[in-house]
Amino acid sequence: MYLRFISRVFSAMAGPRPVVMSGPSGAGKSTLLKKLLKEFDGVFGFSVSHTTRSPRPGEENGKDYHYVTREVMQAAIAKGEFIENAEFSGNMYGTSKAAVQAVQAKNLICILDIDMQGVNNIKRTDLNPIYVSIQPPSMETLEKRLRDRKTESEESLQKRLRAAKVDMEISKEPGLFDVLIVNDDLDLAYGKLKDALLEEIQKVRDTNKS
Numbered sequence: 001m002y003l004r005f006i007s008r009v010f011s012a013m014a015g016p017r018p019v020v021m022s023g024p025s026g027a028g029k030s031t032l033l034k035k036l037l038k039e040f041d042g043v044f045g046f047s048v049s050h051t052t053r054s055p056r057p058g059e060e061n062g063k064d065y066h067y068v069t070r071e072v073m074q075a076a077i078a079k080g081e082f083i084e085n086a087e088f089s090g091n092m093y094g095t096s097k098a099a100v101q102a103v104q105a106k107n108l109i110c111i112l113d114i115d116m117q118g119v120n121n122i123k124r125t126d127l128n129p130i131y132v133s134i135q136p137p138s139m140e141t142l143e144k145r146l147r148d149r150k151t152e153s154e155e156s157l158q159k160r161l162r163a164a165k166v167d168m169e170i171s172k173e174p175g176l177f178d179v180l181i182v183n184d185d186l187d188l189a190y191g192k193l194k195d196a197l198l199e200e201i202q203k204v205r206d207t208n209k210s
């Protein structure tokens with residue numbers, strides 16, 4: 001009884017486990033996590049990454065990403081300000097310590113949207129997240145979604161498709177992800193994502209009630 005009480009106190013002090021969402025570009029990570037952030041306001045918080053790519057129409061600096069130059073990003077990495085960073089499709093991406101701390105300071109479940117290199121690097125840290133892989137139903141569907149999104153040049157699209165093939169193979173590795181969701185029907189995929197995170201969602205709600 002006493003041990004269970006102590007363990008609950010320590011787990012509340014450590015805060016909720018972060019969630020890493022990964023998967024090929026175009027699989028639907030942002031679509032799913034935006035639904036989660038909207039439905040569970042005050043439960044999840046997004047870790048705003050840094051990138052050297054240009055903002056897309058509708059994206060906001062400081063909300064979707066921190067848009068920086070390669071020089072600024074390299075200097076910040078050299079100063080040890082990043083938990084992980086990667087080169088993807090010709091641009092740099094990275095999760096700063098400050099981005100994660102900003103979410104955790106509010107006792108929210110921190111969501112990281114990162115590529116496979118990021119997953120491997122986070123595995124070497126003590127962040128202890130729940131690893132979720134979002135996969136497309138097929139390469140054909142993925143290509144159609146990326147083309148229909150109209151955000152990529154042909155060159156960038158081809159780079160992303162090449163990375164997707166590798167990602168789809170690696171993500172089958174047993175134990176790499178805690179949950180693997182095929183995002184075919186959006187509502188079904190979202191339901192599976194919520195089910196996978198229900199325990200953590202409940203913990204945050206319980207902590208915030210008391």
Ligand SMILES: Nc1ncnc2c1ncn2[C@@H]1O[C@H](COP(=O)(O)OP(=O)(O)OP(=O)(O)O)[C@@H](O)[C@H]1O
Nearest residue numbers: 024025026027028029030031145149183184185186
């Ligand atoms: N289940 C789905 N059915 C049909 N279209 C979808 C589905 N999920 C997402 N999409 C669409 O596919 C496109 C890619 O989705 P999204 O931008 O969320 O992918 P992503 O994994 O976040 O990509 P990136 O890694 O490049 O940011 C978007 O235009 C989105 O509206």
Ligand SMILES: Nc1nc2c(ncn2[C@@H]2O[C@H](COP(=O)(O)O)[C@@H](O)[C@H]2O)c(=O)[nH]1
Nearest residue numbers: 025049085086088093094095113114115118
């Ligand atoms: N390793 C990291 N990967 C990241 C980070 N932020 C985003 N990403 C991944 O990059 C690709 C492309 O994203 P896009 O917004 O240009 O389409 C995608 O797979 C993201 O998951 C990060 O901080 N670190």
